[in-house]
Every structure is written in structure tokens, then in C-alpha cells.
Amino acid sequence: MNPMQRFERLPLALLAAVVLLVFTIGCSTPPKALDRAFTGPQLVMNPQVIPLGVAKLMDTNIVFEGSGFKPGDTVFVSLIGQKDVNASLVLTKVEANGTFRAEVGQSALAKLSKITGILRANIVTNEAFDSVVVLTRPTIPAGAYTARATSLFSTITAETPVTVAEPTFFNRIMDGIADMLGKIQDKR
DSSP: OOHHHHHHHHHHHHHHHHHHHHHHHHHOOOOOOOOTTOOSOEEEEESSEEEOOHHHHHHOOEEEEEESOOTTOEEEEEEEETTTEEEEEEEEEOOTTSOEEEEESSSHHHHHHIIIIISOOEEEEOTTSOEEEEEOSOOOOSEEEEEEEEESSSSOEEEEEEEEEOOOHHHHHHHHHHHHTTSEEEOO
């Protein structure tokens, strides 16, 4: 390849890189943060959208942060909303300053919470002792929900809006690959 051909391809590669950068930056929303000036109970969740693609959801770390709760209390966070959805997500301890941070991430208990609460699925072990997500009924419907933090030892609650999103085209491709690899079984 001569130098002129390389120069002609440079604008195309540069354009592709700029478009990818703009798309990536433009499509992400800044994480929500607690309002430190507000003294009452509050709850934030990041990311603010829960994906319903199995592989994407299992890879997503959902972080809840709250303040305005009694120190030493225990807080239960659940997803509530349409069609009798009340999915238990996480249980956490309140710090001495009245705040808490709970992650529904990659631990076995967190994955079980996502599988049973959001996907309404089961988990089994295959011959190689790998966990397999078995979809036997529909997931919770996509739409608007509320994440509610409820104190176990008092009447304090806090809520934040949550969006549950249908799987994207790429989520469906990832789930199809995971199905072929035996990581997901769709029996719906």
C-alpha cells in the first residue's frame, strides 16, 4: 500500500472513530447521585435502566445508594410496579452516617436475585458444573417501575423511578450465542 492510499483511508477511519466516540458519549447518562443537602430518606439507582437481555442483565452491576435512614438499621430494596411485580433485589446494612450502598452485581446471591426476581427464571447446573439460566416463563414486562428501599426496623422508605428495557437487537444476539454455548436455555 503506497502512502497516498493510506492517506485516503485515514479520513474514513477518523470519521468512524469520531462517530463511535460521539455515539458512546451521547448515549450514556451521567450516574445519579444522592443530594447531600436533602436530609430526608432518598434512594438512587445506577444504571437507571435495567436491561431484559439475559446476558446483558447478568453482566450489569446495579448499584443502590440511599441516605436518611437510621444508623444500624437494615434496608430491603425491591422493584415494584406493573402487573403485581414485587421483586426482592438486595438487603443491606445502614452505616453510622445513615447511608447505605448495595450492589446487585456478580456475586452468586446477586445473580440469583436477578434471575429469579427480574427474569423470573430458574438456575440449574450442567454436567460441567456451570450455572445455566433456564427461562420457563416471561420476564417482568418492560416499562416504568419503582425501586423502593424499606427500613426493616422503622417506617422509613425511599423510592426512585426505574426503567426496565426490552432486550436490544444486540442483547438478543448475545443471548442466542449464550444459548448455543449452553449458558442459557429458553424453554418459554
